[in-house]
Amino acid sequence: MIRFDNVYKRYPEGKEALQGVSFHLHKGAMAFLTGHSGAGKSTLLKLVALIERATRGQLFLDGENLSRTPKRRIPFLRRKIGMIFQNYRLLFDRTVFDNVALPLVIAGYRHQDIGRRVRAALDKVGLLDKERALPIMLSGGEQQRVGIARAVVNKPPLLIADEPTGNLDPELSADIMHLFEQFNQVGVTVLIASHDLDLISTMPYTQIRLHEGRLVRSRRPAGP
């Protein structure tokens, strides 16, 4: 699903954010991206979502070479990715329903389909009764679940999350991670950047660890 081939990213200010990173995340896999802050986790995710472009090397998303993607194709590529953010990035002047519906509106779904799909997504994250609420009326955990519903509502093949539990307490964090596992179980590829090592170590998934822009090791899950 995601393949990095000796990727470098240098920011205009001269900082080397990624140096010679290579890895392959298979379709249907789930993995954690770990490392200290500033290790390059966010940069790596930004390259996948084409928010930033690699300076050198090649990366592929679902078989497409992202170093050659023209600008006007970027929106359509992003529709294949459900993105989840640490600060949720919801629209605070719209209801929960409208927030979750946004990807469908953008993709031009019909009115009837939108209602059905939004409710299905809200049901999955357990917020069906909150569709008329404004995000500001929800707790942090609930807001993040709205963000997740928005990310999955158009059934993208890939979910990427940047510190999705960064602002949540441990119990809520475990809930959120469990949600990601559920999506992975139905075939969605999931890549989560997190430094919540306590939580991650209890889960049997690949860890891609970055240190100062380099890939330190890619640990396979323990067990058979």
Place this chain on the structure above:
Amino acid sequence: MKPAHRLPNYLARHAQVALNSLGRLYRSPLASLMTAAVIGIALALPSGLYLLTGNLQQLSSQWDGSASISLFLHSNVSPQQSRALHGKLQGWAEIERLQLITPEQALAEFRTLSGFGEALEALDENPLPFVLTLKPAQAHADAGSATRLLKKLRGLPEVELAQLDLQWVQRFNAIIDIVRRSIWVLAVLLGLAVLLITGNTIRLEIQNRRDEIEITKLIGGTNGFIRRPFLYSGFWYGVIGAVLAALLVELAFLQLHGPVRQLAALYQSGFSLDTLSAAEGLALLLAGASLGLLGAWLAVGRHLAAIEPA
């Protein structure tokens, strides 16, 4: 999605965005109305002036076709001589219509129309001469032939003064032409102002909705999708501005209506002011809408590309 569904769906989405943009303006009524009012005034000024000069031109064209020549006879010309001249001129081919106004008739008319009735009572004798008014035949109505005819009439011994009324009409028309042209210049300048006003308003709106634009880009919104609501905002500003402009013009002309009718009555004319015709109203609406749209387009083109998620 079946292709058959695509077009109605596309139109429905556009209608929805258009309504949403209108709703957004409605939610901050004072700010929206102020912007629209500025646009309205900017549009009302040239259209009002244009309409006014159009009326003046129409008024002068009423006189234009009836270019008439007035012959003021010497005061010592007797009524018999005057009638003889009248008979003589009736034989001329250049003259289509001829009317003899006696001093008594002239005095009576002057008394009723001028408002100097009482002052005239003080005169012991009628100071007015015999006057012949004539209208050149169609073939001699153009400026050149009329002037030739005028020269010929001036040569008559009974005539003290021969006046071609067309002259001032021509001068008047020339002045109106210059005024109209200046109004076009004014219209272009004010149109530019409308562009800047909408452009600036849309620019502020883009800045206010920066987060929303970034998020929309992050989840796959195309530039076209993001641009659309702003373009509709500009469109609505222009349309509402044009409607306000039409109202302002109508209101101003309503104020002028009474006095103009009074003035026209003094000149024995049934003239009344023409206000905006349906076609002119439509043109104003179209001008407002396209200026608003264009202003928004310029702002969106400049500022939207600068917002990229980071």
